[in-house]
Amino acid sequence: MQNAPIVQLEKVSKVYQQGQVEVKAVDNFDLTVRAGEFSVLCGPSGSGKTTILNLIGALDAPSSGRVCLEGQNLAELNRGRLSRLRRDRIGFVFQFYNLIPVLTAFENAEFVLSLQNVPAAERRKRVMAVLREVGMADYVDRRPDELSGGQQQRIAIARAVVSEPAIVLADEPTANVDSAAADRILDLMAQLNREKGVTFLFSTHDQRVMDRARRLIRLRDGRLEADEHRDR
Amino acid sequence: MQLLHLALKNVLRSRHRTWVTIAAMAFAGCIMIFYASLLQGWLRSMERNAVDMETGELQIHAPGFRQDPDLYNVIVDAKGVIKRASAAGFICAGRLLGSGLAAADENSTGVSIMGIDPGADDLVTRLHAHVQAGRWLSRKENNGVVIGSKLATILAVRPGSELVLVSQAADGSMANDLYTVRGVLQSVSREVDRGGLFMTAAAFRAFFVLPAGVHEIVLRRALRSESLTAATGRLRALFPNLEVKNWRQLQPTLARLLDLSNVSLVILLLITYAAVGMLTLNAMLMGVFERIPEFGVMKALGFSGSRLFGLIVLETVIQVAIGAALALVTGVPLALYFSVHPLDFSFLLRGSSTIAGIAFEPRWYCEVTGHSVLLPVLFLFGAALTAILYPAVKAAMIRPVAAIHHR
Numbered sequence A: 001m002q003n004a005p006i007v008q009l010e011k012v013s014k015v016y017q018q019g020q021v022e023v024k025a026v027d028n029f030d031l032t033v034r035a036g037e038f039s040v041l042c043g044p045s046g047s048g049k050t051t052i053l054n055l056i057g058a059l060d061a062p063s064s065g066r067v068c069l070e071g072q073n074l075a076e077l078n079r080g081r082l083s084r085l086r087r088d089r090i091g092f093v094f095q096f097y098n099l100i101p102v103l104t105a106f107e108n109a110e111f112v113l114s115l116q117n118v119p120a121a122e123r124r125k126r127v128m129a130v131l132r133e134v135g136m137a138d139y140v141d142r143r144p145d146e147l148s149g150g151q152q153q154r155i156a157i158a159r160a161v162v163s164e165p166a167i168v169l170a171d172e173p174t175a176n177v178d179s180a181a182a183d184r185i186l187d188l189m190a191q192l193n194r195e196k197g198v199t200f201l202f203s204t205h206d207q208r209v210m211d212r213a214r215r216l217i218r219l220r221d222g223r224l225e226a227d228e229h230r231d232r
Numbered sequence B: 001m002q003l004l005h006l007a008l009k010n011v012l013r014s015r016h017r018t019w020v021t022i023a024a025m026a027f028a029g030c031i032m033i034f035y036a037s038l039l040q041g042w043l044r045s046m047e048r049n050a051v052d053m054e055t056g057e058l059q060i061h062a063p064g065f066r067q068d069p070d071l072y073n074v075i076v077d078a079k080g081v082i083k084r085a086s087a088a089g090f091i092c093a094g095r096l097l098g099s100g101l102a103a104a105d106e107n108s109t110g111v112s113i114m115g116i117d118p119g120a121d122d123l124v125t126r127l128h129a130h131v132q133a134g135r136w137l138s139r140k141e142n143n144g145v146v147i148g149s150k151l152a153t154i155l156a157v158r159p160g161s162e163l164v165l166v167s168q169a170a171d172g173s174m175a176n177d178l179y180t181v182r183g184v185l186q187s188v189s190r191e192v193d194r195g196g197l198f199m200t201a202a203a204f205r206a207f208f209v210l211p212a213g214v215h216e217i218v219l220r221r222a223l224r225s226e227s228l229t230a231a232t233g234r235l236r237a238l239f240p241n242l243e244v245k246n247w248r249q250l251q252p253t254l255a256r257l258l259d260l261s262n263v264s265l266v267i268l269l270l271i272t273y274a275a276v277g278m279l280t281l282n283a284m285l286m287g288v289f290e291r292i293p294e295f296g297v298m299k300a301l302g303f304s305g306s307r308l309f310g311l312i313v314l315e316t317v318i319q320v321a322i323g324a325a326l327a328l329v330t331g332v333p334l335a336l337y338f339s340v341h342p343l344d345f346s347f348l349l350r351g352s353s354t355i356a357g358i359a360f361e362p363r364w365y366c367e368v369t370g371h372s373v374l375l376p377v378l379f380l381f382g383a384a385l386t387a388i389l390y391p392a393v394k395a396a397m398i399r400p401v402a403a404i405h406h407r
Helices: A049-056 A079-089 A105-115 A120-133 A149-161 A179-196 A207-212 B002-013 B015-051 B078-087 B118-124 B149-155 B190-195 B201-208 B228-238 B252-289 B292-300 B305-340 B370-397 B400-404
Strands: A005-018 A021-034 A038-042 A064-069 A090-093 A167-171 A200-204 A215-220 A223-229 B058-061 B090-104 B107-116 B131-134 B144-147 B162-168 B174-185 B196-200 B216-221 B243-246 B353-355 B358-360
Touching: A005 A049, A021 A049, A021 A223, A038 A049, A038 A179, A038 A207, A049 A064, A049 A167, A049 A200, A079 A090, A079 B292, A090 A149, A105 A120, A105 A149, A120 A149, A120 A179, A149 A167, A149 A179, A179 A200, A179 A207, A200 A207, B002 B015, B002 B305, B015 B252, B015 B305, B015 B370, B058 B228, B078 B090, B078 B216, B078 B228, B090 B118, B090 B149, B090 B201, B107 B118, B107 B149, B107 B162, B107 B190, B107 B201, B118 B216, B144 B149, B149 B174, B149 B190, B162 B201, B174 B201, B190 B196, B196 B201, B216 B228, B228 B243, B252 B305, B252 B370, B292 B305, B292 B400, B305 B370
Parallel strands: A038 A200, A038 A215, A090 A167, A167 A200, B107 B196, B144 B174
Antiparallel strands: A005 A021, A005 A064, A215 A223, B058 B216, B058 B243, B090 B107, B090 B162, B090 B216, B131 B174, B144 B196, B162 B174, B353 B358
């Protein structure tokens, strides 16, 4: 039996205005992502990967079409509800890590739980457990500028998964780390997907990420080029 | 509480950004406190020169004397009036007023002769502390006079020189006598500078053959907490048969001029505030705009727009509080120092001079008051919070995706 759909995109288009020119970043795009998937959006630069992640993550709104998360049409939610939806149901891993510079590794990982008003003792327990899983338990008091790129990305992953969201959206997570760090990060995400059932959707043009994907969604010029399901 | 924690972390851990902003605020606040105190001191000195120097805060005359200064129109029971006014909380001194002709060598000019009691007058006015050459009158001075600066130039006299006074005495006889110039005053007012001649009351009585009464009683409030209007009213009630006027009624042009100066200085102060406010504003705006990508990430993680707005405002309040505290710690001692050690512009202005009848001192003292300290601090808070509204609203409204990629 197939898992329940978490993300549904129906005839979604996104048009950007660049001066006098209209640029169609996503064109009439359909997609369904189910719980437990380890999927990759891939394609050349400008193919619409990041735009699709932004639309699914409620960071941006489509020009037309429907984006649903766990059956909820995002267009029907106001700013406050979208904000709560991002806080409770979506985890983000950004290309440039985007940790909050004044917070320590622990505080960054704890940030979403604080917003959810999770009691301090439980927060500490859950954050430490996740930091141990990503191998960063010894760096809790370090600030982002005291960590390497790979270490910052691991903290970003901890921040994304600690609140147990419905889906983790990872935009080029290996783009700014060295090969060894990229492998460790991918191992970690694959492990979280396998053992905890965390749903991942990546955007990448890194072959290593594509090699590990169980589903490869190929994009070109904002359109679906191919949707390959792989057995692993 | 959670917001306060986060705001404190942001403020205390972003040391470079925080201290640049706080230093700008503290510097602006310090300058504003110092400048406001300096202007306050300058205004106070102008008023003091206009009022305390010669006119006094209030004056009592016999009815009709002000319209027609007749030598015979005196306050008869001067001692009784002074005693009652003193008991009512005023510091008083009687004065005798006359006019005559002064001559020295080939030069002569008309003079206003004022007979004063040096001991009592020194407590009401500050003429005694305004001598530029020679010395002030002593109580037992019978043939010494102190004259205005311009008069000394007209008569070409200096301390030690002799001059002849001629007038008509109260008994109808010709009054004339030889006097020695004891001192020459600094600039006081146009009238005093050009024609003011001061002698002791005893010398005046001897010259004018006027045995009793005074023409004028000058007064000062013992406590400045009572308003001038209230003090005038109280004095009028005490002496209904005499003419009581305060300095604003005695010198309405001067009062209006001072009011005008006050307004001009407030405008000048506001311009200065605006200029230093810009310094603060710039530091704050830079501080917020460079964090737009960070705000975008926070919003992406579920931090709502309203909380973000609250966070930015709270951080500003913390920074202004620290900046204002530093401004107080540096600005108040600076202003207090210059309240004792004046800024000396003697190299630009030799001695004091009068402009539109008001004497200007070349030495500027700060006067530290509640106004001069609190207004800059309140302005700092007001300007910072007003200035932060736009970037805070912008940050709260910005779409996360636009904020994250903001460069």
